[in-house]
Amino acid sequence: ETGVTQTPRHLVMGMTNKKSLKCEQHLGHNAMYWYKQSAKKPLELMFVYSLEERVENNSVPSRFSPECPNSSHLFLHLHTLQPEDSALYLCASSQDSGLSGTQYFGPGTRLLVL
Amino acid sequence: EDQVTQSPEALRLQEGESSSLNCSYTVSGLRGLFWYRQDPGKGPEFLFTLYSAGEEKEKERLKATLTKKESFLHITAPKPEDSATYLCAVGDQGGSEKLVFGKGTKLTVNP
Numbered sequence: 001e002t003g004v005t006q007t008p009r010h011l012v013m014g015m016t017n018k019k020s021l022k023c024e025q026h027l028g029h030n031a032m033y034w035y036k037q038s039a040k041k042p043l044e045l046m047f048v049y050s051l052e053e054r055v056e057n058n059s060v061p062s063r064f065s066p067e068c069p070n071s072s073h074l075f076l077h078l079h080t081l082q083p084e085d086s087a088l089y090l091c092a093s094s095q096d097s098g099l100s101g102t103q104y105f106g107p108g109t110r111l112l113v114l
Numbered sequence: 115e116d117q118v119t120q121s122p123e124a125l126r127l128q129e130g131e132s133s134s135l136n137c138s139y140t141v142s143g144l145r146g147l148f149w150y151r152q153d154p155g156k157g158p159e160f161l162f163t164l165y166s167a168g169e170e171k172e173k174e175r176l177k178a179t180l181t182k183k184e185s186f187l188h189i190t191a192p193k194p195e196d197s198a199t200y201l202c203a204v205g206d207q208g209g210s211e212k213l214v215f216g217k218g219t220k221l222t223v224n225p
Contacts, residue, residue, distance in 0.1 A: 004157070042118070042215040043158075043201070056212060090157050101205070102148060103213065105157035 002026055004106035006091050012112045013081065021076040021109045023091030030096050032074040033103060034066060037088040049074060081113045120202050120216035127192055127223050135187040135200055135219045143207030147185050149178050150201040152218070158201055161187075192223045 004025045013019050025032060034046040048056035049068040063085075065077040074091055088110050092103040117140045127133055139147065146165050150158035162171045164180040171178050175196065177188040187200055199220045203213040 006157075040217065042217050043203075045212050048212065088155075092157075101146070102160060102163050104160055105150075107157045108155070110155065 004091055004093055004104055006089075006106035006109050008109060009107065010110045010112075012114065013078070014114050015081060015083070017081075018077070018079040020078065021089055021091075021111075023074040023076075023106055025072055025074075025091075025093040025104075025106075027093055027095075027104060029093035029104075030071055031094045031101075032068060032071070033092040033094075034074065034076050035090040035092065035105075037090055037108070043090065047076075078111075081111075083113050086111055086113045118202055118204055118214050118216035120200075120219050122219060123217070124220045125222070127189075127221070129193055129223055129225050130191045132188070132190045132192070134189070135221070136184060137187070137202030137216055138184045139202075139204045140183075141204055141206040141214075144182075145205035145207045147180055148203040148205075148213065149185070149187055150203065152199045152201055154199075161200075189221070192221075194223045194225050197221055197223045 007022045031050045033048050036044045036046055045058050046060045047066040052068050052071055063080050067075040088108045090108045091106040094101045094103045119138045121136045146163050148163050149161040151161055152158045162178040167180055167182045169180050175190050179186045199218040201215055201218045203215040205213050
């Protein structure tokens with residue numbers, strides 16, 4: 001595997017379900033990110049981890065819970081989501097803790113909440 | 115507040131018809147300006163990083179330029195495979211160090 005991988009690629013869940021999105025980066029980077037991409041909107045930064053420590057939380061609802069067990073893996077735990085949470089969720093990584101450096105993205109998870 | 119505005123929202127070109135996409139930005143201090151390409155249902159693919167006014171970078175039919183207020187992505191003799199959404203993002207020295215993205219320009223190149 002190379003670059004940034006995400007699983008699953010597609011996910012359909014009900015509002016009462018609990019699911020998790022997984023991201024893995026094979027680039028040796030120290031920072032990882034979760035973004036939300038909705039139609040007609042810019043990418044919205046959700047969470048940033050640098051060296052496994054959360055450094056940014058952009059006022060994201062508590063129904064989204066991130067976890068970064070090591071510098072290569074990032075999870076987004078989902079529970080009691082709303083239909084408006086349907087979107088493409090993108091994971092990215094960058095080399096170091098300079099968080100505005102070049103970020104490399106995974107293919108995304110397309111989430112549909114019914 | 116940092117702002118990034120991309121224009122036009124959508125652009126249709128004939129194969130071989132050169133054009134430019136614009137990214138205007140407002141930051142307290144530019145840390146870097148980034149161009150990405152995104153195909154439908156996929157993650158953004160990194161194209162270029164520009165750091166200072168006057169800087170230019172090229173890759174195949176694409177050329178990115180930077181001034182103190184905007185960046186252009188010039189597409190020379192485009193092909194249908196250049197069809198994608200092109201995203202611009204800026205990093206601000208004085209901000210929270212996160213990237214701020216524009217809404218993108220959707221480019222369609224007809225054969």
